[in-house]
Amino acid sequence: MNNVTLVRKEPSESLFREDGLRLDGRGLDELRPIRMEVGVLNNADGSAYVEHGKNKIVAAVYGPRELHPKHLALPDKALVRCEYRMATFSVEERKSPAPGRREVELSKVIRESLEPAIFVYKYPRATIDVFVQILQADGGTRCASITAAALALADAGVPMRDLVVGCAVGKIEGKVAVDLSDVEDKLGEGDIPMALMPTKKVITLLQSDGDFTPEEFKQALEMGIAACEKIYEMQRDILIERYSKVREEVAEEQEEE
Amino acid sequence: MGYNNGNNDDDEVEGIVHVVETEEGKFFFERFQIVIPGTLLGKGRFKAGEGCYRENDDFYASVVGLADFREGFIMVVPLEGIYIPKEEDIVIGTIMDTRITSWRVDIRAPYEAILTASNFLDKPFSPVYDDVRDILSIGDVIVAKILSFDRTRDPILMAKGQGLGRLHSGRIIEIRPTKVPRVIGKRGSMINLLKRETGCRIVVGQNGRIWVSGRSFEDEYLVVQALKKIEREAHTSGLTDRVKDLIRNEKERRHKESE
Numbered sequence: 074m075n076n077v078t079l080v081r082k083e084p085s086e087s088l089f090r091e092d093g094l095r096l097d098g099r100g101l102d103e104l105r106p107i108r109m110e111v112g113v114l115n116n117a118d119g120s121a122y123v124e125h126g127k128n129k130i131v132a133a134v135y136g137p138r139e140l141h142p143k144h145l146a147l148p149d150k151a152l153v154r155c156e157y158r159m160a161t162f163s164v165e166e167r168k169s170p171a172p173g174r175r176e177v178e179l180s181k182v183i184r185e186s187l188e189p190a191i192f193v194y195k196y197p198r199a200t201i202d203v204f205v206q207i208l209q210a211d212g213g214t215r216c217a218s219i220t221a222a223a224l225a226l227a228d229a230g231v232p233m234r235d236l237v238v239g240c241a242v243g244k245i246e247g248k249v250a251v252d253l254s255d256v257e258d259k260l261g262e263g264d265i266p267m268a269l270m271p272t273k274k275v276i277t278l279l280q281s282d283g284d285f286t287p288e289e290f291k292q293a294l295e296m297g298i299a300a301c302e303k304i305y306e307m308q309r310d311i312l313i314e315r316y317s318k319v320r321e322e323v324a325e326e327q328e329e330e
Numbered sequence: 331m332g333y334n335n336g337n338n339d340d341d342e343v344e345g346i347v348h349v350v351e352t353e354e355g356k357f358f359f360e361r362f363q364i365v366i367p368g369t370l371l372g373k374g375r376f377k378a379g380e381g382c383y384r385e386n387d388d389f390y391a392s393v394v395g396l397a398d399f400r401e402g403f404i405m406v407v408p409l410e411g412i413y414i415p416k417e418e419d420i421v422i423g424t425i426m427d428t429r430i431t432s433w434r435v436d437i438r439a440p441y442e443a444i445l446t447a448s449n450f451l452d453k454p455f456s457p458v459y460d461d462v463r464d465i466l467s468i469g470d471v472i473v474a475k476i477l478s479f480d481r482t483r484d485p486i487l488m489a490k491g492q493g494l495g496r497l498h499s500g501r502i503i504e505i506r507p508t509k510v511p512r513v514i515g516k517r518g519s520m521i522n523l524l525k526r527e528t529g530c531r532i533v534v535g536q537n538g539r540i541w542v543s544g545r546s547f548e549d550e551y552l553v554v555q556a557l558k559k560i561e562r563e564a565h566t567s568g569l570t571d572r573v574k575d576l577i578r579n580e581k582e583r584r585h586k587e588s589e
Contacts (some may be wrong), residue, residue: 118412137412137440148482151440190367192383192392195479196414199440227367230411230508232392234383235368271389272368274333298333312366312394316409316565323566 074191088245088257095257097126101250101308102296104240104303109220109311111228119229123221126254127211128322132221133204134229140200152195155184157218159207178204179215186219186239186268187277190243192232201231212255217277219268220304227312235270237277238301240265244283249292251300265290271305334587350399356385358406359397364565365406366394372404379405385577396565409565413439413507413537415476415485420494422502422535423487425470430457433466435474435487438507438537445474445487451489471497473533473541500531502544503554505561507538512564513557520560520570527577528552552577 077185088096099105102179105126114120117133121128139148147326157180183205191201197247205218216239245261258264263283269276285293348360353376359365369391371382378384381393382404391397396404415421416439423435423443432446447455447462450472455462465474472489479485489495505513513534514521525532530544530553540557544550556573563569 119410139440139442196440227394228410230393230408231381232381233367234390235390236366269333270368272370276333309366313364316364316394320562320566321567323563323572326572327568 078235086260088260095245097248097254099252101248102299104252104300105254107304107307109171109224109314111224111311117171117225117229119225119227119231121224121228123217123220123224125213125217125220126252127209128207128214128217129209130214130221130248131206131208131251132218132225132258133206134201134222134225134231136229137196137199137231138202140198145200146177146198149197150193151191151198152200153184153188153191153193153203154200154272155180155187155203155205155222157183157205157207157215158215159210163207163210179218181213181219182215182278183222187222187226187237189225189275189277190223190233190235190237190270195232201220212253212258215239216241216266216268220308224312235273235275235307237268238270238271238305238308239263239266240297240300240304241277242297242300244285244289244293249289249296251296265293265297267294267301269298269301271302334492352399355403357389357399359516361398362396362407362565362567364394365391365397366408367392369397371397371406372399377402379403381406381408408508410506411508413437415439415443415479416536417464417476417479419476419536420533421474421476421487421531421537422497422539422541423472423474423537425466425468425472427468428462428466431455431462433462435472435486435563437474437476437487438504438539439485441479441484443474443476443485443487445472445489449477449487450489450495466496471502471541473497497533497541500541501543501550503540503557505538505540505557507536509564510534510536510538511542512560512569515570523570523574524553524556524577527574527581528556552580553579555580 099168108124110122113122114133119134121132137151159168161170203222207214219237219239242251242265243261244263245257263285265281268278298328350357357372372389373387381395383392389404391406393408395408398405421437423437425433426436427434432444434445435445437443473494474487474489477486477488528549530542530549533541540550542550542553
């Protein structure tokens with residue numbers, strides 16, 4: 074049974090181009106282009122939209138709000154609930170709209186990587202609901218979801234120790250590479266999704282799939298941390314920009330007068 | 331805790347430009363600088379105010395907001411967030427449900443508030459002869475004061491007394507609760523300006539619900555426009571003057587149109 078390969082790799086297919094770069098033209102430690110936006114949904118208390126390469130993700134946060142059903146309430150802290158869901162059109166072959174094993178699992182993983190950052194003890198008996206919708210998936214959605222969810226939490230004004238950033242590192246053709254795309258994830262040898270609180274320097278998610286030697290793992294961790302810190306800077310800038318923009322507009326208006 | 335703790339030199343913190351030294355220690359922000367969760371705000375013997383938390387001698391922001399330093403406290407004035415009940419707050423609530431001798435009231439908080447009949451009526455209430463639904467029914471809007479609230483118990487309301495009670499007319503505008511202090515202004519400067527310029531009666535609930543009642547729709551709409559501006563530009567300075575200009579310009583424009 075050990076010899077069964079689920080995804081057959083064509084011998085001619087390589088994940089590297091002739092010039093040594095990856096198929097989408099990136100170097101080994103290069104991220105895909107990332108775009109972020111906060112406050113995209115009017116009905117949510119906080120929301121964010123993240124484009125991480127071809128991934129398109131909307132995150133919405135409600136709360137802290139009243140918890141129903143009441144029997145779930147925790148007497149000393151807020152309950153954090155998270156729902157990760159993929160749209161039927163998010164992948165090439167239509168995804169069944171029913172929540173599958175993978176979605177339930179990722180919901181839990183995302184919740185557990187966000188919870189250490191939230192001051193849940195401030196809101197006993199209440200709940201904080203995080204919804205993550207994948208509009209388009211292209212590898213590394215759980216990490217991009219964490220990035221988006223953290224932005225949405227900050228936008229909702231939920232008190233947090235720090236933001237949370239997610240990024241994956243993987244191994245393709247024996248080389249450790251940052252932020253795998255869908256093809257690289259499927260044809261590569263391994264994948265380490267991770268999330269961390271960048272100013273606190275605390276890792277809140279670390280999974281591993283595939284084979285890594287201790288040296289490779291160490292290298293992957295370092296590359297992942299560096300990548301996360303790059304994404305964090307974008308998160309920080311987008312959160313500040315939202316308000317500094319209004320300030321600038323007002324200053325301009327006043328100058329005109 | 332932390333994956334490279336010990337490597338950080340305590341005095342050299344990366345990316346910090348602005349340092350102010352005080353008796354209690356150093357802080358690293360300009361007044362009203364926009365900060366995000368996790369921003370290092372200061373090191374020393376400060377006290378941690380709202381929107382700020384402390385780890386050993388380091389002080390960090392916990393919300394998106396404006397950093398401030400006042401009387402030994404480092405604090406962050408939040409820009410987003412929900413309403414958390416506080417004793418003595420005046421709030422505007424909606425009746426959600428009735429019980430035998432009380433009402434459950436939505437006050438836009440994570441906790442449902444309770445208004446007992448004795449806290450609303452001046453005369454004694456007997457569940458045998460009286461029905462709470464004859465007094466307040468679901469959907470009615472009240473101005474109330476929070477009598478008590480803590481972590482373990484839901485807020486209890488008081489709705490009798492001056493300025494409290496059921497609202498019969500006018501309109502309710504909802505803004506983000508974090509912007510309420512701006513709507514009131516320093517010593518009520520903003521709210522008094524709105525009342526004076528528009529001639530409307532206004533009640534501001536700390537939960538971000540604002541009741542407006544004027545002589546005409548136009549007057550009330552002026553207040554709505556002003557509130558939207560205040561909500562959007564809450565973190566800028568000189569707002570009272572700009573709101574005054576907005577109302578005056580708008581009045582002038584309408585006056586011209588009607589001529």
